[in-house]
Amino acid sequence: MTQNLMQRRKKRARKSKDIVDTDTGAAPTKRTRKKKDAVQEDDHVEKKPKRTVKPKKVAEESDGQPSSTLAKEIRENLSKFPHCLLLTRVGNFYESYFEQAVEISKILNIKLTTRRWGKGPMVQIAFRCVGFLSYTSTNTSKFMVQQHKRFVAMCEEFPKYTSLGERETIISLLSAYPTEGNLDPTTLGLTWIDVSTGEFYSKRTSYDSLRDDIARIGPREIVLDKSIEQSTHPVLEAIAEEDTVVSFIAPSYSADNVTAVESESDEESSAESALQGEASPTPIANVTDEITTAQDTSPSTPFVYTTQETSAIGLLTTYLQANLLEHMPHLLLPNREDSGGRMQIDSHTIKALEIRESMREGGVRGSLMSSVKRTITTSGTRLLARWLCSPSTSIQEINARQSLVAFLHSRPHFRTDLLDLLAKAEDAGRIVQKFLLGKGDPNDMLALTATVNIWNNIQRRITLEREMESLEQRSFDATEWASLDTLMNRMVNLEELAQRISLAVENPAPSQLDESQGSSSEATNEESDDYSQDTGPLRAEWRYGRVKFGIKIKPEFSPTLLELNNILKDLWQQKARMEERLQLKYDAPSLTLRSSPGQGMHVHLAKSKRDQRQLNADPAFVSISETGTTRSYFYQDWSQLGQQIFTTSIAVLAAEKEAFETLRTEVNLHAPSLRRNARVLDELDVTLAFAQLATDLNLVRPSIQEDTTYNVINGRHPTVELGLLTSGRVFTPNTVALTPSSHFHVITGPNMAGKSTLLRQTALIAILAQSGSFVPADACSMGIVDKLFSRVGAKDDLFHDRSTFMVEMLETAEILRRATPRSLVIMDEVGRGTTVKDGLALAFATIHHLVSVNRCRTLFATHFHELSDMLGYKDSSMPAGQGIFNTVAFHCTTVNEMDGGTFSYSYRLRPGVNRDSHGLKVAQLAGMPILAVAVAQDVLTALKSKPAEELDANELASLGQALS
Numbered sequence: 001m002t003q004n005l006m007q008r009r010k011k012r013a014r015k016s017k018d019i020v021d022t023d024t025g026a027a028p029t030k031r032t033r034k035k036k037d038a039v040q041e042d043d044h045v046e047k048k049p050k051r052t053v054k055p056k057k058v059a060e061e062s063d064g065q066p067s068s069t070l071a072k073e074i075r076e077n078l079s080k081f082p083h084c085l086l087l088t089r090v091g092n093f094y095e096s097y098f099e100q101a102v103e104i105s106k107i108l109n110i111k112l113t114t115r116r117w118g119k120g121p122m123v124q125i126a127f128r129c130v131g132f133l134s135y136t137s138t139n140t141s142k143f144m145v146q147q148h149k150r151f152v153a154m155c156e157e158f159p160k161y162t163s164l165g166e167r168e169t170i171i172s173l174l175s176a177y178p179t180e181g182n183l184d185p186t187t188l189g190l191t192w193i194d195v196s197t198g199e200f201y202s203k204r205t206s207y208d209s210l211r212d213d214i215a216r217i218g219p220r221e222i223v224l225d226k227s228i229e230q231s232t233h234p235v236l237e238a239i240a241e242e243d244t245v246v247s248f249i250a251p252s253y254s255a256d257n258v259t260a261v262e263s264e265s266d267e268e269s270s271a272e273s274a275l276q277g278e279a280s281p282t283p284i285a286n287v288t289d290e291i292t293t294a295q296d297t298s299p300s301t302p303f304v305y306t307t308q309e310t311s312a313i314g315l316l317t318t319y320l321q322a323n324l325l326e327h328m329p330h331l332l333l334p335n336r337e338d339s340g341g342r343m344q345i346d347s348h349t350i351k352a353l354e355i356r357e358s359m360r361e362g363g364v365r366g367s368l369m370s371s372v373k374r375t376i377t378t379s380g381t382r383l384l385a386r387w388l389c390s391p392s393t394s395i396q397e398i399n400a401r402q403s404l405v406a407f408l409h410s411r412p413h414f415r416t417d418l419l420d421l422l423a424k425a426e427d428a429g430r431i432v433q434k435f436l437l438g439k440g441d442p443n444d445m446l447a448l449t450a451t452v453n454i455w456n457n458i459q460r461r462i463t464l465e466r467e468m469e470s471l472e473q474r475s476f477d478a479t480e481w482a483s484l485d486t487l488m489n490r491m492v493n494l495e496e497l498a499q500r501i502s503l504a505v506e507n508p509a510p511s512q513l514d515e516s517q518g519s520s521s522e523a524t525n526e527e528s529d530d531y532s533q534d535t536g537p538l539r540a541e542w543r544y545g546r547v548k549f550g551i552k553i554k555p556e557f558s559p560t561l562l563e564l565n566n567i568l569k570d571l572w573q574q575k576a577r578m579e580e581r582l583q584l585k586y587d588a589p590s591l592t593l594r595s596s597p598g599q600g601m602h603v604h605l606a607k608s609k610r611d612q613r614q615l616n617a618d619p620a621f622v623s624i625s626e627t628g629t630t631r632s633y634f635y636q637d638w639s640q641l642g643q644q645i646f647t648t649s650i651a652v653l654a655a656e657k658e659a660f661e662t663l664r665t666e667v668n669l670h671a672p673s674l675r676r677n678a679r680v681l682d683e684l685d686v687t688l689a690f691a692q693l694a695t696d697l698n699l700v701r702p703s704i705q706e707d708t709t710y711n712v713i714n715g716r717h718p719t720v721e722l723g724l725l726t727s728g729r730v731f732t733p734n735t736v737a738l739t740p741s742s743h744f745h746v747i748t749g750p751n752m753a754g755k756s757t758l759l760r761q762t763a764l765i766a767i768l769a770q771s772g773s774f775v776p777a778d779a780c781s782m783g784i785v786d787k788l789f790s791r792v793g794a795k796d797d798l799f800h801d802r803s804t805f806m807v808e809m810l811e812t813a814e815i816l817r818r819a820t821p822r823s824l825v826i827m828d829e830v831g832r833g834t835t836v837k838d839g840l841a842l843a844f845a846t847i848h849h850l851v852s853v854n855r856c857r858t859l860f861a862t863h864f865h866e867l868s869d870m871l872g873y874k875d876s877s878m879p880a881g882q883g884i885f886n887t888v889a890f891h892c893t894t895v896n897e898m899d900g901g902t903f904s905y906s907y908r909l910r911p912g913v914n915r916d917s918h919g920l921k922v923a924q925l926a927g928m929p930i931l932a933v934a935v936a937q938d939v940l941t942a943l944k945s946k947p948a949e950e951l952d953a954n955e956l957a958s959l960g961q962a963l964s
C-alpha cells in the first residue's frame with residue numbers, strides 16, 4: 001500500500017537545495033548544524049556547498065563542459081571544496097561526477113557509468129558518474145572518511161518550505177481541511193501528530209471550535225490546503241491569531257491515499273485506557289470514501305472517519321512524506337479524539353487561566369502546570385499537559401482516574417518505590433519513533449531494553465505489594481485494586497523482545513576504546529573481544545570503526561556472524577604467530593606487523609639500528625621508509641594476511657549492521673505494543689503525580705455527578721496559595737455554591753481583594769477535578785462541566801487590529817454564543833473598557849443573556865455596583881433569589897479599616913454587595929505620590945453628594961476649577 005501511495009505522491013513540493021545532516025537526512029537544524037560541524041572537523045566531512053535546482057537547461061560551454069544549472073553547481077562545489085569527494089543528492093541517490101566518480105567507484109566497488117546531459121547530439125556531453133541509494137549514505141560516507149581517510153562534502157536537497165528539519169523535536173503538525181461541495185459546511189476534519197513520538201490524532205470539529213482545538217493542541221506548524229491560500233476562508237480567520245508557521249500545500253491525495261498509511265497492528269486500539277478514555281486508533285481497513293475501523297480484531301467500538309477527516313489525514317501524510325522523505329515514519333491511522341468526551345476550554349481561557357504557561361512571565365513558572373507537576377518522566381509530563389488542557393467529561397473515566405489516585409495516595413511507600421523505578425525509564429515512545437523514522441542506534445536499542453526491564457520490575461513490585469497486603473490481611477480490598485489492575489492489564493509482555501536485544505547487542509562503551517596504539521585500555525577490549533592480543537593500528541582502526549558505526553553485536557546472534565568472527569579471530573591469531581615467528585627468526589624484538597593509510601600493510605621496526613641486520617639480508621623484506629630510529633618494510637606474507645583481516649573485518653561490520661537492521665525491524669514490529677506499554681506507564685506516572693500532589697497540597701477527592709451544581713467548600717487557588725506561602729502568607733479559602741436555583745453569582749469588592757483569584761480558582765478546581773486529580777478544598781462536589789469559558793484580564797491585540805475593548809467584546813460574544821447550561825463561565829469586569837454608561841449597559845445585557853438564555857453556572861465579578869441595583873438587590877439580608885432574576889445571588893469581599901488609617905484585606909467572601917472599590921488605597925500602596933492621592937481624595941469627597949454622571953459640563957468645570 002505504501003508503495004502505491006509513494007508512486008502517487010511523486011509530485012512533490014517545490015525543492016531547494018542545501019547541505020544536509022548526513023546522519024538523519026533531515027534539513028539542518030541549529031543543533032544539527034552544530035553537531036554536523038563537529039563531525040566535519042572530526043571526520044573530514046566538508047560542509048555547505050549549495051545548489052538550487054531549476055529546470056534543466058543544457059548548453060555546451062566553450063570548454064566542452066555541460067552547462068546545465070546542476071552541472072554548474074556541481075563544478076562550483078567541486079572548486080569550492082577541491083580537497084573533498086563531492087556527493088550530490090539527486091532524488092533518492094547520491095551521485096558523484098567526472099574524475100571523482102572513478103575514484104568513488106573504486107573505493108565503494110560500485111559500477112561506473114556514463115551519463116549524458118542535454119538532448120540531441122549537438123548538446124550532449126558524456127561524463128563519468130556513479131550513484132548509490134541515499135539511505136546507505138551514512139555508512140558510505142563514514143567508510144570513505146574513516147577507512148580511506150578522504151574528506152567528503154555532501155550537497156543535499158530538501159523541500160524549500162519545510163520547517164520540519166528546523167528543530168530536533170517536532171511538536172505537532174496540524175492539518176485542517178475545509179469542507180467542500182455538498183458536505184456539511186460547518187464541520188472540519190482535523191488531524192495532528194507529534195512527529196517525535198508518533199502520537200497521531202484526528203477529530204471532527206467546527207469553525208467555532210477550531211481556535212480552541214489549536215490552543216489546546218499547541219501545534220508548531222499548521223498545514224492547509226493550498227486552494228484556500230488566497231481566499232477569505234473561515235479557517236484562515238480561525239488561525240489568524242496563531243503564532244505558528246502555516247504551510248499551504250497542494251496535496252497529491254484523494255481519500256484513497258489514506259489507505260497507504262501503514263498499519264502496524266490493531267494492538268494499539270486497546271491501548272487507550274479506561275483512564276485516558278480516548279477512542280481507539282484504527283487498523284487500516286479498506287478505504288473507499290471513508291475510513292472505517294470496523295474490523296473483527298478491534299476490541300473497541302468501531303468508528304468511521306468522516307470524509308473531511310480522511311482528507312485531513314491525507315493532507316498531513318502528504319506533507320510529512322514530502323518533508324521527511326525516506327525518514328517518513330510508518331504511521332498508524334490516528335486515534336479519534338471525540339470532543340464529546342472532553343471539556344472544551346476555549347483558547348482565551350487556556351491562556352488566561354495560565355494552564356500551560358504563565359502570562360506574566362511567559363514561561364511555565366507561575367502556571368498551573370508548574371504548581372501541580374509531579375510527574376517524573378517527560379512523556380508523563382506531556383500526558384499531564386494533555387489532561388489539564390482537555391479534562392474529561394466522562395464520569396466513568398474521571399472516577400477511574402480518581403480511584404487510582406486514591407489507591408496510590410493511601411500507599412506512600414509503594415508510591416515511592418514505583419516512582420523510583422519510573423525515574424529510570426527512558427522515553428520509550430520517542431525511542432520507538434526514532435526507530436520507525438529509520439534512526440536509532442544500539443544505545444537506543446539498549447535503552448529500550450532497559451526500559452522494558454523497568455516495566456517488568458514495576459509489574460513485579462505491584463505483584464509484591466498485592467501479596468504483602470494479602471499476607472498482612474490488612475483490609476485487602478480487590479475493588480480497591482481494580483483501578484490499578486485495569487491499567488496494568490493493558491500492558492503487553494515484551495520480555496522476549498528485551499531478552500533478544502540484550503543477548504544480541506553489546507554496549508559499545510566507546511569510552512573504553514582508544515584509537516592509539518598500545519594504550520592501556522587495549523587489554524580490556526582484547527578480553528571482551530576474546531581473540532587476538534593484537535595491539536596494532538589495523539585492529540585499533542577496525543574497532544574504532546565499529547564504535548563509530550555504533551554497532552557491536554554479539555557473535556552468537558547469527559551463524560554467519562559467529563563464523564565470520566571465528567575466521568577473524570583465527571586471522572588475528574595467525575598474525576600474532578607470524579609476528580612472533582619473525583621476531584625470533586630475525587632476532588628483532590621491536591618488530592611489529594602494522595597497517596597505515598600511507599604505507600599499507602608493513603613490517604615495522606621500532607629500533608631499526610639493533611634489529612635490522614638479519615632482516616636486511618632477506619630479499620622478502622623491501623624497505624619502504626625510514627626515520628632516525630624506525631624502519632618499515634613491505635612483506636608480502638603480511639600484506640596478504642593483513643588484507644584478509646581487513647576484508648573480514650569489513651564483512652563482520654556488514655554482518656553486524658545487518659543483524660542490527662534485523663533487530664530494528666523486530667523493534668518496529670513491536671512498536672504498537674511498545675507504545676501501548678509506554679502509554680500505560682505515562683498514565684501511571686500522572687496518577688502517581690496526582691497522588692503525590694494530593695499529599696503535598698492537602699487535596700481532597702471531588703465527587704463528580706451528572707447535574708449542574710458546583711459546591712466547593714473552602715476552595716483554594718493552587719498557584720496563588722503556593723506563591724503566598726513562599727512569602728510566609730496564608731491563603732484565605734472560600735466557599736462557592738452554585739446550584740440550579742442560584743447559578744449566577746455577582747461578586748463585588750475592593751480592588752486587590754481577591755475577586756479574580758476566586759474566579760480563577762473556581763475554574764481551576766473544575767479542571768483539576770475533571771482531569772482526575774484531587775482538588776484544593778475541604779470538600780468538593782460538582783456536576784460535569786462541558787465547556788469552560790473565561791473573560792478575565794484584558795489586553796489589547798494591536799497586531800490583529802483589536803483594541804482592549806474589542807478583545808473584551810469578542811470574548812464575551814463567543815461565550816454568549818456557545819455556553820450551555822452545563823458550562824462554567826467566569827467573567828471579570830465586563831464593560832470596563834468603555835464609558836461607564838456603555839459599560840454598564842453591556843454588563844447588564846451580558847448578565848441578562850447568561851441568566852435567561854445560556855443558564856450556565858457563572859461567577860461575574862464587577863466594580864459596577866449599580867448592576868446590583870439594576871438586578872434588584874436590596875441588602876445583605878435579602879433572601880437568595882429575590883432579585884429580578886431568581887437565580888442570581890450577590891457576594892462580596894471587603895477591607896478591614898484599622899486605627900491610624902491602615903487597613904487589611906479580608907479575602908473571605910460574604911453575602912452582599914460592596915460598593916466601595918477602595919481604589920485610592922491600592923493607588924497609595926502602588927506608590928502614587930501623596931499629592932496625587934490627596935487630589936483624588938478631594939475629587940471623591942466632592943462627588944459624594946452627586947455622582948459624576950449626574951453633573952453637567954459646567955458643574956464639572958467648576959469642580960475642576962475648585963480642586964486645581
Ligand SMILES: Nc1ncnc2c1ncn2[C@@H]1O[C@H](COP(=O)(O)OP(=O)(O)OP(=O)(O)O)[C@@H](O)[C@H]1O
Nearest residue numbers: 730731732733750751752753754755756757758907
Ligand atoms: N483568598 C486569598 N487569600 C489570600 N490572598 C489573596 C486571596 N485572594 C487574592 N489574594 C491576594 O490578593 C492579590 C490580588 O487579588 P485579585 O487580583 O484576585 O484581586 P481583585 O479583587 O481581582 O483585584 P482588582 O479588582 O483590582 O482586579 C492576589 O495577587 C493575592 O496575592
